[in-house]
Amino acid sequence: MENVIKNKSFAFAIRIIKLYQFLCDTKKEYVLSKQLLRSGTSIGALVREAEHAESKADFKHKMAIAQKETNESIYWLELLNKTDYLTNEQFESINIDATELIKLLTSIIKTIKNNG
Numbered sequence: 001m002e003n004v005i006k007n008k009s010f011a012f013a014i015r016i017i018k019l020y021q022f023l024c025d026t027k028k029e030y031v032l033s034k035q036l037l038r039s040g041t042s043i044g045a046l047v048r049e050a051e052h053a054e055s056k057a058d059f060k061h062k063m064a065i066a067q068k069e070t071n072e073s074i075y076w077l078e079l080l081n082k083t084d085y086l087t088n089e090q091f092e093s094i095n096i097d098a099t100e101l102i103k104l105l106t107s108i109i110k111t112i113k114n115n116g
Helices: 004-025 031-051 055-081 086-116
Strands: none
Touching: 004 031, 004 055, 004 086, 031 055, 055 086
16 A cells, blocks of 8 residues: 655655755755755654554654644745745745645544544
8 A cells, every 4th residue: 555645755855855955056055945954854754753653642743743844844945935045936846745745744643633
């Protein structure tokens, strides 16, 4: 069975790493992009940690942190867009992925709460 959140969070991390490289190499932006790199790559790491959670509560906790990291990533993306480091087109492209991730994580967390 395909693990959608695992695959999408990994693909998102790859996009974030490539965006970080672009921002450093092309735009000479190192501070905001470093924050984005940290939050954007930690989502997939938390999803992977959750795969081997010690309990249902631990799983939910890791997914909730992944959700927060996704929300933080969206913040950094918005900031990079509004300060002209990212064009609207670049922002929209990756923001679609981030929004999809946050919706998936929210759905997973709600399902856990309802089946608690």
